[in-house]
Amino acid sequence: MTTVRLTDLRKSYDKLEILHGINLDIKQGxxxxxxxxxxxxxxxLLRTIAGLELSNSGTIEIDGVDVxxxxxxxxxxxxxxxxxxxxPHMTVADNMGFGLKMAGRDKAEIKRRVDEAARILQLEPLLERFPKQLSGGQRQRVAIGRAIVRNPKVFLFDEPLSNLDAELRVQMRIEIARLHSQMDATMIxxxxxxxxxxxxxxxxxVLEGGHVRQFGAPLDLYDDPANQFVAGFIGSPKMNFLKARSEGNTATGLKVTVEGFGDQTLEIPGIKTAVAQGSELTLGIRPEHFLNGADAGxxxxDLPVAFVENLGESTFVYANLAGGTQVTAELRDNRLSNKVKSVTLGIPANKAFLFTPDEERLR
Structure with missing residues (x-):
C-alpha cells in the first residue's frame, strides 16, 4: 500500500521559514x-517530498519507510x-525510455515499458516523432509517459498544465483523471x-504561508470551509465578504446586521458560540447563493449596478454596497440588460457564513 505521511515537516532558507510543520496522511491511490x-x-513541499529539496526537520514516509x-x-x-x-534530438520513444536506458535496463524491457505507457497515453502513433512535431498537449503526455515507465510508487506533478492554452488544459485534465482512474496510483x-x-x-x-489551512474533499472545502481564507480561496468567483455586527445569540443561532442592508437583522442558524452584542464580524456569501428580484426574501x-456580464448559462452582476464594498452575484436563468441600473439582492440565512476578526469560522 503506497501511502505518504508527512510529520512536522519544516523547510527554511537561511532564516526564512517556508514550511511550518506540515502534517499530512495521503492514502493509497x-x-x-x-x-x-x-x-x-x-x-x-512537493520538491521536498521528491527529494529535490531537503527538509530542515520532520519526516517523510513513503510506503511506511522513512525516506x-x-x-x-x-x-x-x-x-x-x-x-x-x-x-529535442530524441524521438518520443527515446525520450520516454531514456531514464531506463541510463539505469542500465535491457532494450527489451525498455521497449515493453515504453509501449505500455504509449498505449495508456494514446501515444502509439507518435513514438517515432520528435518533440518539435508535437503539440503542447502531446509533449506533456510524453513527459507523463516518461514518469510512467519508471513504475513509481508516487507520481508528483508540479503545475504540469500551466503552459497550455485553455482548451488543451481541459483536455489534459480529462487525460490525467483517466490516467489516475486507470492506474489507481497515488498522485500529488x-x-x-x-x-x-x-x-x-x-x-x-489548502496552503497559506507554509501552513495547511484545510485538508479534505473538494466539496467539503467548498461547502464547509474551516476559515475565511479557505472560504475565499475555494470558489470562482470568490465568496463575498461583508461587514457584519452581532446583535446577540438566540436559542437557535446568532442575529446580525449586515453592511448595506440597513437595520434589518438576519439570524444565522446553528451558531452556538457566544458572541457579545456589538462585536464586529464578517459575513460570507457565495455569488450563486444570492437571491434575486421577487425571490430575494x-x-x-436594492443595490446600484456597476457592471453586468451575460455569459449565456448565467449572469454575473457586480453591485456596490453603500459602504463601497463591491459584491458579485451570479444569477442563473435570469439575463439582465447591460444597462440595468439597480438589482435587488437577498441573503438566505442558511447559505451564509460568519467569521471572527481573526478569520476563524463561527459555528
Whole structure:
C-alpha cells in the first residue's frame, strides 16, 4: 500500500521559514492536490517530498519507510514538471525510455515499458516523432509517459498544465483523471488553478504561508470551509465578504446586521458560540447563493449596478454596497440588460457564513 505521511515537516532558507510543520496522511491511490496563492510553499513541499529539496526537520514516509534523508532517485517517486524538458534530438520513444536506458535496463524491457505507457497515453502513433512535431498537449503526455515507465510508487506533478492554452488544459485534465482512474496510483499535484483542484482531486490541501489551512474533499472545502481564507480561496468567483455586527445569540443561532442592508437583522442558524452584542464580524456569501428580484426574501436590499456580464448559462452582476464594498452575484436563468441600473439582492440565512476578526469560522 503506497501511502505518504508527512510529520512536522519544516523547510527554511537561511532564516526564512517556508514550511511550518506540515502534517499530512495521503492514502493509497488518492489524488491529492496542493493549492494556494503564490509563495505559499506548495511547490517547495512537493520538491521536498521528491527529494529535490531537503527538509530542515520532520519526516517523510513513503510506503511506511522513512525516506527523509534518502536520495531522490531511490524514493520511488517520479515527477512531471511545468516545462516538458524533452530532448529535442530524441524521438518520443527515446525520450520516454531514456531514464531506463541510463539505469542500465535491457532494450527489451525498455521497449515493453515504453509501449505500455504509449498505449495508456494514446501515444502509439507518435513514438517515432520528435518533440518539435508535437503539440503542447502531446509533449506533456510524453513527459507523463516518461514518469510512467519508471513504475513509481508516487507520481508528483508540479503545475504540469500551466503552459497550455485553455482548451488543451481541459483536455489534459480529462487525460490525467483517466490516467489516475486507470492506474489507481497515488498522485500529488500542485496547481494555482482551483478548477483543476476541484475537478481532479480526491482531497485538496489548502496552503497559506507554509501552513495547511484545510485538508479534505473538494466539496467539503467548498461547502464547509474551516476559515475565511479557505472560504475565499475555494470558489470562482470568490465568496463575498461583508461587514457584519452581532446583535446577540438566540436559542437557535446568532442575529446580525449586515453592511448595506440597513437595520434589518438576519439570524444565522446553528451558531452556538457566544458572541457579545456589538462585536464586529464578517459575513460570507457565495455569488450563486444570492437571491434575486421577487425571490430575494425579507433580508434584501436594492443595490446600484456597476457592471453586468451575460455569459449565456448565467449572469454575473457586480453591485456596490453603500459602504463601497463591491459584491458579485451570479444569477442563473435570469439575463439582465447591460444597462440595468439597480438589482435587488437577498441573503438566505442558511447559505451564509460568519467569521471572527481573526478569520476563524463561527459555528
Amino acid at each position: 488518492e489524488f491529492v492536490v496542493f493549492v494556494g496563492p503564490s509563495g505559499c510553499g506548495k511547490s517547495t 527523509t534523508n534518502v536520495d531522490a532517485s531511490l524514493r520511488g517517486v517520479a515527477m512531471v514538471f511545468q516545462s516538458y524538458a524533452l530532448y 499535484y500542485v496547481t494555482h488553478d482551483q478548477v483543476e483542484a476541484m475537478t481532479l482531486a480526491d482531497k485538496i490541501v 425579507e433580508f434584501s436590499t
